[in-house]
Amino acid sequence: MGLQFAISLLVFLFLGQWLDRRLGTAPVFLLGCVFVGVGGSFYAMYRTIMAAQRREDEARRAEQARRAAESLGGTRGGA
Numbered sequence: 001m002g003l004q005f006a007i008s009l010l011v012f013l014f015l016g017q018w019l020d021r022r023l024g025t026a027p028v029f030l031l032g033c034v035f036v037g038v039g040g041s042f043y044a045m046y047r048t049i050m051a052a053q054r055r056e057d058e059a060r061r062a063e064q065a066r067r068a069a070e071s072l073g074g075t076r077g078g079a
Contacts, residue, residue, distance in 0.1 A: 012040075015029075
């Protein structure tokens with residue numbers, strides 16, 4: 001994730017510099033592109049973290065359901 005953040009930031013930084021040189025508007029596009037790059041990177045990290053959390057929660061629920069099914073099966077077999 002760190003590498004993705006750095007690469008995205010650098011790409012937007014260079015894009016902003018290029019646009020400013022091309023249009024003579026320094027540092028307008030540089031700052032705008034850096035903010036867009038940082039915002040997009042944070043959003044991508046947020047989505048990645050939330051997806052991992054969702055998978056972990058589903059695995060935990062499945063494990064709890066498996067344990068509950070085992071405990072119910074164990075009490076019925078002993079009775």
